[in-house]
Amino acid sequence: MTLRAALFALGATTLLAAPAAAHRQWMMPSATVLSGDDAWVTVDAAVSNDLFYFEHQPLRAQPLAMAPDGSAGKIENWATGRYRSTFDLHLTARGTWKIMSVNDSVFGSYKLNGVETRLPRGLSPDRLAEAIPAGATDVRTSHNVSRNEIFVTAGEPTTGVFTPTGKGIELVPVTHPNDLVAGETASFRFLLDGKPAAGLPVTIIPGGNRYRDTLNQIDLKTGADGSISVRWPGPGMYWLNVTTDAEPEKAMPARRASYVTTLEVLAP
Amino acid sequence: MILTHRIAMSRPMAATMAGAFMLPFGAAPLSAQTIDLSVTLPRLDVAEYHKPYVAIWLEQEGAAPRTLGIWYDVAKKGGEGAKWLRDVRQWWRAAGRSMRLPADGVSGATRGPGTHRLTLTAGRGPLPPLAPGQYVLVIEAAREVGGRELLRLPFAWPGAGGTASARAAGTTELGAVALTVRR
Numbered sequence: 227m228t229l230r231a232a233l234f235a236l237g238a239t240t241l242l243a244a245p246a247a248a249h250r251q252w253m254m255p256s257a258t259v260l261s262g263d264d265a266w267v268t269v270d271a272a273v274s275n276d277l278f279y280f281e282h283q284p285l286r287a288q289p290l291a292m293a294p295d296g297s298a299g300k301i302e303n304w305a306t307g308r309y310r311s312t313f314d315l316h317l318t319a320r321g322t323w324k325i326m327s328v329n330d331s332v333f334g335s336y337k338l339n340g341v342e343t344r345l346p347r348g349l350s351p352d353r354l355a356e357a358i359p360a361g362a363t364d365v366r367t368s369h370n371v372s373r374n375e376i377f378v379t380a381g382e383p384t385t386g387v388f389t390p391t392g393k394g395i396e397l398v399p400v401t402h403p404n405d406l407v408a409g410e411t412a413s414f415r416f417l418l419d420g421k422p423a424a425g426l427p428v429t430i431i432p433g434g435n436r437y438r439d440t441l442n443q444i445d446l447k448t449g450a451d452g453s454i455s456v457r458w459p460g461p462g463m464y465w466l467n468v469t470t471d472a473e474p475e476k477a478m479p480a481r482r483a484s485y486v487t488t489l490e491v492l493a494p
Numbered sequence: 495m496i497l498t499h500r501i502a503m504s505r506p507m508a509a510t511m512a513g514a515f516m517l518p519f520g521a522a523p524l525s526a527q528t529i530d531l532s533v534t535l536p537r538l539d540v541a542e543y544h545k546p547y548v549a550i551w552l553e554q555e556g557a558a559p560r561t562l563g564i565w566y567d568v569a570k571k572g573g574e575g576a577k578w579l580r581d582v583r584q585w586w587r588a589a590g591r592s593m594r595l596p597a598d599g600v601s602g603a604t605r606g607p608g609t610h611r612l613t614l615t616a617g618r619g620p621l622p623p624l625a626p627g628q629y630v631l632v633i634e635a636a637r638e639v640g641g642r643e644l645l646r647l648p649f650a651w652p653g654a655g656g657t658a659s660a661r662a663a664g665t666t667e668l669g670a671v672a673l674t675v676r677r
Contacts, residue, residue, distance in 0.1 A: 259586070259591075261577060261579035261580040262576035263573050264573065264577075265577070381591050382592045405587070492583055494584070
């Protein structure tokens with residue numbers, strides 16, 4: 227192996243490890259509980275260390291919106307700055323809306339004539355076959371579905387946007403995510419590819435950690451039915467992350483999935 | 495006879511108007527019980543004062559909360575005053591978010607500092623006929639660029655001829671609140 231090939235291989239390894247980096251991806255809506263018949267939300271979207279401060283990278287892919295009836299919503303005023311992206315959503319119907327940024331892609335590499343080659347970044351799984359040339363050997367791939375979703379409700383909360391797609395990790399409300407109050411216990415179920423996501427680590431971090439010394443992280447594990455329960459210690463915005471990365475020693479699992487949401491917990 | 499007939503006719507109409515909220519409160523007694531409510535909004539020495547949004551509702555265990563009044567900026571153009579209803583957050587969660595506003599006999603304009611007296615008659619307007627039992631009248635005030643306060647006034651709704659009263663006093667956004675139930 228030449229030095230160049232070795233460096234290239236190292237680069238590939240670094241790239242493959244990238245999704246597991248510690249930076250936190252999030253979307254922060256201006257409100258999650260809305261009244262009136264002409265409600266709008268403005269959303270900041272970023273990748274950062276501290277929650278919820280934009281100090282590292284903007285979220286670059288424009289998210290999609292789903293109306294309470296499952297139809298597509300319209301992201302408006304999309305703009306990307308140095309540290310954050312921002313956009314608006316007009317809640318033209320009552321009920322719960324979903325805003326989602328979904329990355330469904332394959333990472334990987336193969337060898338052709340002794341040269342290791344990375345698959346192109348962000349390769350869609352249905353284009354994997356054509357991306358690997360004939361005669362390739364040592365094919366290693368990792369299918370990753372990461373979801374970053376938030377929910378906002380005009381009027382009464384509804385559950386139409388929670389119909390699972392069966393891809394990656396998805397949230398099923400036991401407690402509606404727009405009906406959270408400090409001091410109460412909320413439950414959510416998570417599905418992995420449409421089936422109960424049992425035994426997955428769940429991390430919940432309250433926002434505002436820039437101004438405190440400890441993360442105050444809540445570590446949970448999903449039960450056999452994929453559910454968790456959490457008693458909210460106080461009002462505020464919380465970052466929730468579920469991941470299949472239960473085996474950090476495994477450099478490249480065949481399947482990876484992660485889920486991120488921002489939850490608003492109101493004062494009683 | 496005519497009177498009885500008129501009451502019998504009016505009850506299904508009242509039930510229709512009150513919608514789903516009415517049934518959990520039980521059968522309607524044929525009495526004209528009333529709640530006299532007095533609500534004091536404090537005069538506040540602040541640089542920017544806006545009259546508070548105030549919600550008044552009735553709770554009974556096992557029944558859907560019943561909004562008796564919501565004072566907000568009903569007249570603001572384009573219904574923009576409704577944007578801030580969610581700041582009356584316990585009411586919004588308990589009842590407001592499932593309502594269509596403005597609601598006849600429930601929505602009203604905001605009121606300024608001073609003591610406001612209301613008389614609610616069971617079976618008329620927003621107050622349904624009530625079965626005797628334990629109730630809580632809840633009042634919540636939220637002020638633009640100001641604070642929020644909530645008071646709970648538990649009372650027993652008496653049978654015919656009975657009386658009941660309850661009072662509470664706020665410390666920030668509400669002053670004295672008192673209710674008397676009488677026949």
